[in-house]
Amino acid sequence: MTTAIDGEQMIDASSQRVWEAMNDPKILMACVPGCHSFEKIGENLFEAAITIKFGPIKADFSGLITVSNINAPKSYTISGEAAGSIAGFASGSADVVLYDGETPDQTRLVYTASADLGGKIAQLGKWVVGSTSRKLAQKFFERFNDQIKLQNATSS
Template sequence: MEISGEERIAAPRDVVWAALNNPDILRQCIPGCQTLEQKSPTELAATVKLKIGPVSASFNGEVTLSDINAPESYRISGEGKGGIAGFAKGHADVVLEEDGADTILRYKADAQVGGKLAQLGSRLIGSTSQKLAQQFFADFNAVLTTPAETSL
């Protein structure tokens, strides 16, 4: 199943690029993310807990960055196993385009699921995937554009 979208972020492209490569920021933005550990500059290990329809599962997976063209684009690929719930794997091509002081982040993703998840039906999986992607990018945008609280 394919999903795509874009998000306007009120930050320069180099700031957005740095944030997309920062595990601490990604951990805050990935829906259901329990852990995210950087194993190398292009490899991460993650544990994500999700509920898709009636199925709730924790997925342990690996994430790899490839086709890196800093600070313009990369491909992020991942595969996770959720025990009896099944598996999910896919990739997303992310492109950052400067637009004045803002950055337009465009993504196009393709995902596959198997096991109990695949039995839920493509409509539910597709709508949930789109919702999770939109939530990630909205949270990512908020983290980058919300001023940090200062303590007096």
């Protein structure tokens, strides 16, 4: 079952600062809901473990995340594949693009993502999976914005 998600987030930081945060494993780990680990294991390659609840099913996933199509400091594609034991599997990718905001200290982050799920999770239906995926994306970008604000406060 494939789910598509797109959206945007205004972030009160320069595009350079947002780009740096998008490439910081510690920040990404703090932003991904349910993330237990997020480690760089190679050039543009990460290993992650997360726990996600889809409706009544709570599943642990572990897998690899790759960053590609890098156009620093403006855009990249982040993709991954993960196995979730009996719950199923997940794979997906997101194209992330940074645009200048109305001021030099503002950035508009735009994303287009798709996820493919299989196994028990896919049996929950497109509505549950889609709703959960949108909520996870929203939480991620809220947390990302909070991390940027925290960085701004500590560097001031």
